[in-house]
Amino acid sequence: MKVEYRFAPGLLGMTFRPEEGEGMDSSQKVKMGNRTCTTYLPDGLNLRTLHPDVLGLVALLIAYPYTKSRMTLPYGVSQAFHNEVKKTTNISMLPIDAGLKPRKASASSVPALAYSGGIDCTACLVVMPSNTCCVFHERTYPKGHAHNMKAAIHACQSLQQSGRKVYRIRSDFDDVRDPKGFAVEMSTAIPALLLSDFLEFDSVAIGSHLEYFIDHSRFYENRTYSIQWENLFRAVDIQLNQPMGGVTSIGTYKIVMKSPYIRFAESCTSGSVGKPCMKCFKCFRKQLIKLALQRKPVSDAWLDQCFQTKGIRDKLQKFPIFFENVMTYNTAHYSGNHPLMILLKRKTRGDITDVSWMEKWHRPSGKLIPTRYRPEIDKNIRRYLKVMTDEDEMKVAKWKRDFERLPEMPAIKKHHSAFVHAIRNFNC
Incomplete structure (x- = not known):
């Protein structure tokens, strides 16, 4: 060259x-x-x-x-x-x-x-x-x-x-x-x-x-x-x-929510000032994090709209999903009755996974x-996040191992197929 x-x-x-x-x-x-x-x-x-x-x-x-x-x-x-x-x-x-x-x-x-x-x-x-x-x-x-x-x-x-x-x-x-x-x-x-x-x-x-x-x-x-x-x-x-190498996307959102910069920090590159597009997978993922951290319910009407949006549908049908752990965290905090969200929860193991470590610093x-x-930086991170215990660190290692084995897990493959079939036929 x-x-x-x-x-x-x-x-x-x-x-x-x-x-x-x-x-x-x-x-x-x-x-x-x-x-x-x-x-x-x-x-x-x-x-x-x-x-x-x-x-x-x-x-x-x-x-x-x-x-x-x-x-x-x-x-x-x-x-x-x-x-x-x-x-x-x-x-x-x-x-x-x-x-x-x-x-x-x-x-x-x-x-x-x-x-x-x-x-x-x-x-x-x-x-x-x-x-x-x-x-x-x-x-x-x-x-x-x-x-x-x-x-x-x-x-x-x-x-x-x-x-x-x-x-x-x-x-x-x-x-x-x-x-x-x-x-x-x-x-x-x-x-x-x-x-x-x-x-x-x-x-x-x-x-x-x-x-x-x-x-x-x-x-x-x-x-x-x-x-x-x-x-x-x-x-x-x-x-x-x-500095964020030991902080998940959930942790970074948690830090910013406690800072004055939450007024203008915005990850969406398709929307405008104060108006994220809410049509891309990033917006879907980040909005669910925000609602989970605020312990607020997720609207069925909003989920209907998201599940019919091509950019979101396509990403969710991947196996595994890009940012799989984030979607596991999001679905683990979902307590509603939307049928597709329930299937997504099973597909991402949000129904069986302890996700508390994702709010802490590794x-x-x-x-x-x-x-x-x-x-x-160590001192500043501790102002916003708890530090992972030895048990939490073991869960991080287990997540990585399990993530690499997902395509080999029959139960998860079954849940993935059920979700893909349902979202392809979803029409509200």
Whole structure:
């Protein structure tokens, strides 16, 4: 893969030129889309002073899945960074600048957060140090696209009004992937990496929560998501920070509900300010969490509407369901009589599973937090959530084992088939 940079005041352009055999990821389902991308940056930022290793890491976060054995850059990287890339990815990043020293964060550095405006990253912000700088990736969508940035931009503006530091970075680097999206989960950190020398960052936090470690791994097993990205971030002295790594989606919602940010935090990208679409699976899932935490009943009329919505129906018919544990939690707290919800409860084991651990913090995940910030974040998490007991931690491990065995469980397969048959024939 050959990479070219284009610098201009307030702008970074990148061009990717795949070589023979490159351009598809390991699943053969995702390919390169656009070969160029443009990122707009704050006034006063001189990209020519950004450490070449950081630019190399950014290029890797955009094009790693489509690169085979070599990535050639316009500027040489340090020998140490080249060695870590080779060790971690088996890709040779060239050229090597023998005189270039690895990046070193200054003693006055501060933490950054890859902020999206949603519940999970907002919970992350709540528990992080007060000097955390939010960096928002303002994604580009064509006019009339189903997704938009309205609610997220409103959240950024509201945070700024509350006194938080927020930088909005407009970029189309996610168009290099086809279908549009992040090449790897850690690509969300790219805008913060590009500001790392300008604003002096020593870490970048992302809102990845416990589900990514207990449920989602099987969805990524045939793709290039499993390398140790934390080693590559550490190689540029910007540690990867995952404060929510031991908190489920239920826990992140619980944290935000107790914070002043609940007024504007919104995960839906299809609705508007204060008006989530309520037609997507994310809205369905999050609304059920909210009602369960508030101990409020779920309306049959609302469920009728949801079960007839294609985006929700399609997701619920998967086996297992994406965010299966969240739906188990939601159905475990359902006490109504809607026939489809009762079938969904059996399908997701909400009728037989103790879900109390999902409201607590899995303390061993503290290793995902940089040592410098661990005591403060630990203390802040405990303000909002109880800590899992040894028994709870055993339940987490059991959930992961059982989740991987679901397709082999005859009783669950039977409940799944009954639910699928019922929802396909549902017409209220």
